[in-house]
Amino acid sequence: MTNFIKTGVIGHPISHSKSPLIHNYWIEKYGINGEYKSIDIHPDNLQSGVQKLIDEGYKGFNVTVPHKINIMDLCYEIDDLAKEIGAVNTVTIKDGKLYGTNTDAYGFAQNIKINAPNFDFKKGKAVILGAGGAAKAALYALEKEAVPEIIITNRTKEKADNLAHGIIKSIDWEQKNNAIKGANLIINTTSLGMTGKPNLDIDITKISPHALINDIVYAPLYTDLLKTAKSKNIQIVTGIGMLLYQACRGFELWNGTTPNVTKELEDLALS
Ligand SMILES: NC(=O)c1ccc[n+]([C@@H]2O[C@H](COP(=O)([O-])OP(=O)(O)OC[C@H]3O[C@@H](n4cnc5c(N)ncnc54)[C@H](OP(=O)(O)O)[C@@H]3O)[C@@H](O)[C@H]2O)c1
Known part of the structure; x- marks a missing residue:
């Protein structure tokens, strides 16, 4: 044909x-x-x-x-x-x-722009959980969106350290609960929360009520992290977009x- x-x-x-x-x-x-x-x-x-x-x-x-x-x-x-x-x-x-x-960085940014149209990337720091392939795409997108400060944290600290430069700082995985407290944007790019994997163990009770949480895991669509956030009226964006x-x-x-x-x-x- x-x-x-x-x-x-x-x-x-x-x-x-x-x-x-x-x-x-x-x-x-x-x-x-x-x-x-x-x-x-x-x-x-x-x-x-x-x-x-x-x-x-x-x-x-x-x-x-x-x-x-x-x-x-x-x-x-x-x-x-x-x-x-x-x-x-x-x-x-x-x-x-x-x-x-x-096209992952485009997909990541577009998902947030379309599903949280009033969200302002420039308003404050972003925290990225995970330092694998998807985290790299998210990092690229966040820098393009002029996020003022990015904190990256990963179970294997060395991988987060390797991505740190300029406005991107790496912290220990054990410090993540402190890091998210003042964040404008919190993104899970780890595989935690996926069907068959353990949940992401994180305390979102002290985060800003204006923060946005994005979980890029989409199976399930509503991870435990997103369900908890939703129950606290925190704005969320799922991973399917x-x-x-x-x-x-x-x-x-x-x-x-x-x-x-x-x-x-x-x-x-x-x-
Ligand atoms: N929505 C989308 O379009 C989209 C696109 C790409 C990926 N994803 C999803 O994003 C997730 C990551 O994908 P990826 O390609 O970045 O994978 P990857 O390169 O293999 O990275 C996996 C990440 O998860 C962390 N991790 C895995 N098990 C962990 C555990 N038990 N405790 C703490 N951290 C753990 C890894 O930490 P270590 O470095 O310590 O191993 C690493 O940071 C997957 O669930 C994937 O399905 C979604």
Whole structure:
């Protein structure tokens, strides 16, 4: 078929990925002549697996665990955003060459802007819990939004120390209850609170009533952290929007259409 747009997501394992649901929903909604597939590529076969996609005429693909860093070696060009975050999650293929970018920072910021439209990033300090890949994307976004001070804390302190520079300071994991007291924004980027994982043990009773809490975990949608915050009338933003808005960018790049994030899509992604 001519002009059939082939896209997908590579990872290992990949069956859990929500990306095919999201992209195929938009493909149908906008009448795109194309398809978005889950593609399982074992880490030992990354190069040959990606070459196969090039040979099959793929327009691009998303990249998930465990390939977000190793894919960078296969890219012909990586934009500054992905270089700074240190990971590529979206690849476009042109003339057989890979062009890498990262859409997680956009997804993270857009989620808060859309779901808490009156929130002012510039008003005070932000505290990031966790120092993994998602934390790096959040850090990048917060710096772009001109947050005046960022505190990062992680179980493995060294990883937080490595991200500290300028307005970003790292503190011990045991100090997190003190750090969040005066915060304008508190973000959980750890996997704590996910289904099957322990809850995040944090005391939010002394935080500012004007603070915003964002948990980027979306399974469950309402983590214990968010449930507790909600019961105290603290403003919250769930993690599903980050997933949906990061997907928008790839869809735009490959299909030339800016898709909408709707409640119907959100429900589908959570199903
Ligand atoms: N909403 C979205 O679109 C979106 C996007 C990306 C990720 N996420 C979610 O964000 C979470 C993190 O993803 P990631 O890619 O950043 O993963 P990652 O790079 O593996 O980082 C995991 C983070 O969780 C911390 N952690 C894990 N177990 C812990 C424990 N028992 N106690 C304290 N800290 C613990 C790790 O600390 P150590 O460094 O000490 O191990 C690290 O900071 C996952 O739940 C993922 O599903 C959501």
